[in-house]
Amino acid sequence: MVHLGVDLGGTGIKVGLVDDEGKLLGSLSVPTNLPRPAQAICEDIVKTAAQLLEQKKIGWEQVEDLGAGAPGTVNPDEGIVIHAVNLGWWDFPLREELTRLLPREIPVYVHNDANVAAAGEYLVGSAKGAASAVVLTIGTGIGSGIILNHRIESGHYYGGGEFGHMVIVQGGRPCNCGRKGCFEAYASATGLIRLTQEEMERSPESLMHSIAAKQGKVSGRTAFDAMRAGDEVGKRVVDLFLDYLACGIANIINALQPEMICIGGGISKEGDTLLKPLTEKVNRELYGGSQRPTTRLQICTLGNDAGMIGAAMLGRMQQAKD
Ligand SMILES: [Zn+2]
Incomplete structure (x- = not known):
């Protein structure tokens, strides 16, 4: 069938x-x-x-x-x-x-x-075989889905599981939802682009200017590409972005400790460049430390x-x- x-x-x-x-x-x-x-x-x-x-x-x-x-x-x-x-x-x-x-x-x-x-x-992609998983899709915003004990968990009134709108900076950047300082205002592709633009304004010497010009626009890749080319400012932007992402992910682990957290969306194409430093940052922030087995981070495999x-x-x- x-x-x-x-x-x-x-x-x-x-x-x-x-x-x-x-x-x-x-x-x-x-x-x-x-x-x-x-x-x-x-x-x-x-x-x-x-x-x-x-x-x-x-x-x-x-x-x-x-x-x-x-x-x-x-x-x-x-x-x-x-x-x-x-x-x-x-x-x-x-x-x-x-x-x-x-x-x-x-x-x-x-x-x-x-x-x-x-x-x-969860069924056929990156979290296959796991008992529980949170999947974060990092695009214009941050979409999230929770699978707990093999079922989709969306809350008693069906509006739960919205980690994109968990505040990580009290009184921070305004979000589309009406709150300030939401996870997605910082750790989405839109958040990364904003961080990149802010640093570019402050740093006219950064390679990010020529990279963005070549790509025709500032994108979620600009800072990553600059970092790979040895640009210190680009590296700083990526580092700051990963700090925000790690903060939100550590909050999710502290709340649910799923077996896995899978990261999808455009940014996830960075693969290990994203995953390795992110895992280190998350482990540093976890309650009780990371000495014991804890949530594994993975890149989504099914794409669009x-x-x-x-x-x-x-x-x-x-x-x-x-
Ligand atoms: Zn929000």
């Missing part, structure tokens, strides 16, 4: 086809084209799924289930998107609508997108496919829960 996984975002709708082992067999994506009615988006999801099945010469009778990850607060038990700012949805019955549109009656599962990506990494794969495997997560 095969499973359909939908990664629904503000810019694109990605639909993937996954086998029982969580291997991605193929995918298709179409633009979300906001603003438009939620029903039209659901129709596009089903249409895209049908196209993908046709391409792969697979009939609907071979599809076991469909899972969808949506941005925002999702009630997976009722299948309702409680609130999705990007999509402009309030209390939208996503599961019911997709079930109505599908040509065959199959189970439909919905969850928050960051939780779905975490499920993907985590959402589709995790969504397609939501049925599997559900079975583990029951």
Whole structure:
């Protein structure tokens, strides 16, 4: 049997086809084209799924289930998107609508997108085999998903697990959420770019200027590239960024001590350049020290496919829960 996984975002709708082992067999994506009615988006999801099945010469009778990850607060038990700012949805019955549109009656599962990506990494990616994991996606913001005792943990009212909005600098930088000093205001790619720009203003001699000019913009790579080229200021920026990242990660470990914390998103492409110094910094900050076995840090392995794969495997997560 095969499973359909939908990664629904503000810019694109990605639909993937996954086998029982969580291997991605193929995918298709179409633009979300906001603003438009939620029903039209659901129709596009089903249409895209049908196209993908046709391409792969697979009939609907071979599809076991469909899972969808949506941005925002999702009630997976009722299948309702409680609130999705990007999509402009309030209390939208996503599961019911997709079930109505599908040509065959199959189970439909919905969850928050960051939780779905975490499920993907947990089932078939970097956290495979772990009993518990926190997956951090470091992009424009910081998305996070928690898997505890083999199930997705999103809190009693489904809005938990938002580590991006944990304050790490009291009274610090304003965040989109309305608080000040949130983890994602410092340790996201956006936070890193801001740090890079601030240091560039202070240091006209830094290599970061020529590197950014060559790349056409200041990006999350600028400081890392400068550091690799021996630039002291670039090294300082990376060091400061890793301090913020380590602070947030140590807080997560102090609270939950999952078996693993997996880091994804654009910054994670730095690999060991990121992971090694980060692990050292985190270990220095841990309560009780790092002498005893503690949470392992890893780089995510599914990349942008985590959402589709995790969504397609939501049925599997559900079975583990029951
Ligand atoms: Zn915030």
